[in-house]
Amino acid sequence: MSRLDTFVAPEPSVPLIKAMTVVNRVLMLRGVLGFRDIPPFNRIAGLRGIANIRHIDFPEADRARLAAACGQGKATFITPNHPEFFTDWMIDKEIASHVCPLAAFWATNGVVNGLGKAAQKFWLANNLIAQIPGNSQAAREHSVSWALTGHGVLLHPEGSVGWHGDYVAPLMPGAAEMALEALKRGREAGRDPDAWIAPIVWKLAFTRDVEADLMRECAYVERSLKIEPTPRSIALPDRVYRIYETLLSRDEEKNGVQADRAAPFRSRQKRLIEAMHDRLCELLPEATPSGRGDTMRSARRFLRENSSADPELRKQVKSLSETIMRVQRVGDFAFTSKAVTQEGIAEHIKRIRNDYCKGTLRDTLNRFMPQPAGPRRAHIRVPEPLAMNDYRGTPTEAMAEIRRRMQAALDEINDGLHAGGFSKTFSNPFYRR
Template sequence: MSRIDVFVAPRPNPALIKIMTFVNRIVMLHGIPGLRDILPFNRVAGLRGVANVRHIDFPDADLERLRARCGAGKATFITPNHPEFFTDWMLDKEIVSQVSPLAASWATNGVVNGLGRLMQKFWLANNLIAQIPGNSEAAKEHSVAWALKGHGVLLHPEGGVGWHANIVAPLLPGAVEMGLEALKRGRTAGSDFQVWIAPVVWKLAFTRNVEAALAKECTYVEKSLKIERRAADTLPQRIHHIYSTLLARDEAAWGMPSDERETYAERQQILVAKLGRRLGEDISVDAVVTDTTELLRLARRWQRENTGDAERQKKVRALADMIQRLQRVGPWASANPRITQEEIAEHLKRIRNDYCRSGLRDTMNRFIPQPAGPRCAHIRVPDPLGLHEHAGSVDDAVAELHRRMQDTVTGTVAELAANGGFIFYPNPFYRP
């Protein structure tokens, strides 16, 4: 096995963690006051704030709600939503620095193990837990043991980033499963031991009109993907046209006609259904599986169990990747008649992540995506879920956790909209 697939337990260094908390707050989030708004300093990400989060709106009541569920005598698994890459780590670190400074955080093995020995040592000293795909038992065992010591463990229950901050994706059960294991072990020492799943959600909102910057990024995407801009299109219509053109290319690649009379969602569903049938045939699924989530799970298992057939592996992986990529524009995209600048920015980042591969600029964008302008992070803490009080199944607990997170996100977005926090446009994906 390569180093990237081998779990190494974190070795937290409290002094380094404290230093990096300060660096994160200034360099990664806020920037340096007095320089961050002055040319040419505002073009330097480290002076402006790499994630350009100027303000953090974290009400005292929410902070205390989270703080009360962390500490000695309890095991706590902190589960933030995952709407944006890179900024998530920075906000997560800021949050845990205030409630559980030595909390361990899950991250992909490509980050923890894949950047060389020196960076691996650095990440392990910052208490990052490497998630090894298909082999996460060691990470789970370490997480349970660390949580039982009274330190929090943070992981994103949505899994990968979807770039849809208003919608919480279906949750994975890992936090609940580890919580139940911690409860079983903790109760051997005392019947009053508590285990908490503590959800956190955040919503980023621009602090000013950033249409010009979004239009500039949209132009870059159009040129990179060789998509002709239609002169009369508004900014949201340009986004829709990019997606429609990319979908037409996929349809043509699979010998399907592109019917412009149908909505984007209808065309997408037809193509995904065809690809799903082909994937089912390739992995020899006996029955027709209409649930693509289940089909993709079966495809991942097939790849783990059939490593000897390289050509077939490549074909299955390509099909599964295409289905996942197409589904990243979900029903939420066409659910509302209006679209915000924040949602336009998410579309652009998703397109760049999934389709743009022209060089270093696109590679850097995938790892450290740059926002179109300064933002405020609105952080809220739904009611934590006490597993020591929960009598239902793992699925019941996951469903309840999802409900609490989604309700809080929806409420936060509605509150910001009512206070004039967003700039709206007609949504070209919407169909009544």
């Protein structure tokens, strides 16, 4: 097997983890005092803080709630929301540094194993656990063992980044399954550990009006994707909608779906996804036509296990499955509210750049280290952890409860931002249309 698909257990280095905590806090998050606000130094990502997090709002009560669920005699699985790539681990590491500095972190195998031997050694020393697609058993077993040491394991139950900071997507059951396994192993070893699922939510809010900055980013996206420039009279949300509508039209044309420009975006999106799903089922006879999730899993399994299959068939399956995933990433969260915040607009733009803008060094760097439109404040909250010792529901039910608690905490943060006048909003074109 290749290094990419081979699990290697982390070997955490305490000195390195401590050093990287400082590097993360200064270079990745907050920036360098005395330089981060002074031109031209504030244009240099490392001096400004790559994630540009100027303030961290992490109340002591929430910090204490998380600390109480971690430590010796406790197998704790920490489950933060996952709204933004790169910033996710930087904020998660900052949180862990206060309550569980030797926590292990799940990460994609492309990061842990895919950047060369030296990089792999570095990430393993930082206690990152590589998730191997289709073969996560070794990572799960190591996670359970590490959790039983009392240091905690952090993983993102939403899966991949969705770029939707106000909405918690349905959660996968892995954290609950591992918590129950840790409980079982502990009892078999003559111990009775506390097994916890500890949810966290964090919300990023700009500290100033960034509409002009987002307009410039829209202009870059239009140039990059060869979309006719939008007239200056068009409002920012409508400009973003126009980009998405253009990209949807291109996908419709590519997949032989007649575009109905008068139809709502959501109707066109669903029709396109259904057509691509049907085509994928034709290419994969073992797929289940009635279940899109099953079909997508069949496609991933086919690509993973049939490297010697007909190249043209593999190309079609890969292209269709990637397009389906890309199109459906504009999910229910985009259509439910009459208003959209400037943070929500920024997330739409980042999602477009991540999914469509490729081929240049600038685009590659943006995919790995997306740069925000302006300085931000991170609001961190810890909902009540769920004790699995006496829990009688299924892992899926446990994660549904965790999701409910996470969404309630996130809604509370947003209510506070709106009430305090800290949230700039626009009319939501996805709702109107």
